[in-house]
Amino acid sequence: MIKRAAVLGATGGMGYALTEALCRRNIKTIAFARSEENLLNFKEDWGPNAVIHSGDALNPEDIEKAVTEADAVFHAINIPYPHWDPELSIILDNILHACRKHHKPFIYADNIYSYGLQSSPAAEVSPKNPHTKKGKLRQTLIEMIENSGVPYIIAHFPDFYGPHTGNTLLHYTLSQIIEKNKGMFVGKTDIPREFIYIKDGAEALAELSLNENSYGEVWNIPGAGTITGEEIASIVSNHLNRGVTFRPVHKWMIRAIGIFDPMMREYTELMYLNQTPVILDGSKYEARIGTLPKTPYETGIKRTLEHVLNNRKAAL
Structure with a gap:
């Protein structure tokens, strides 16, 4: 039973949403x-x-001070x-050292990079074929967790x-559209890709952490299906009139921009995700935990736009 949790990385996107959900x-x-x-600014929301x-x-x-005060530790850094x-x-x-020392379970929010290239929706048992530097690093981190002796949940999320x-990626695009x-949309605009509304991801992970039988396993938490850049543009057009x-x-x-921008330079190797996207199979979660929260893209994108607009107004 989790009565007190620690969310590490609470001011990031998933950390904020997870703190809110808990x-x-x-x-x-x-x-x-x-x-x-x-x-302190976010505490008003939480x-x-x-x-x-x-x-x-x-x-x-x-880290140890935060871990000792919690019943479970969420890594969203x-x-x-x-x-x-x-x-x-x-x-x-x-x-992991602090969790092992103080006997605390560990919940890890991960991305899809370790899956590498996949020809069909990736299930938790699908062979992982990381072929990029980042994918191989994420797989190494997963192996660290699995071999740590700490009770764990590893959850994979789309973008x-x-x-x-x-x-x-979507914030990069939507923030430009406001003005x-x-x-600029990274990748081809006619290829279906998977994204997840971050509050849905946090809700699903919070529920997963409260199920005692979910530990010691890897889980996929997919979004509300796939969507193309063209369909996103249509939703944005309708909302902004x-x-x-x-x-x-x-x-x-991306490679050219990367000459001047270290972040873009690092993203170059991930462009395969915009050509042969990884889609997650969430059937394991729904069979054992329950229905996944899936905010429709139209609703989620509109809420995201409103958030960007409100932040822009507050900054003026």
């Missing part, structure tokens, strides 16, 4: 992140069940691509979108 279940939630200012705890995940002592190696491994090692998802009628078009960003363009 607090709504009346679970005291330690919101851990580096910026105390951001944590309410009285949120406990603010600022610290650095690269510091073992900061994300850092910029250029710092993934070696910082992701250091952070994970700090968390996020929604409120507080500032470093995602003009054309936006003006014509909107997306300009596809191809691999050579």
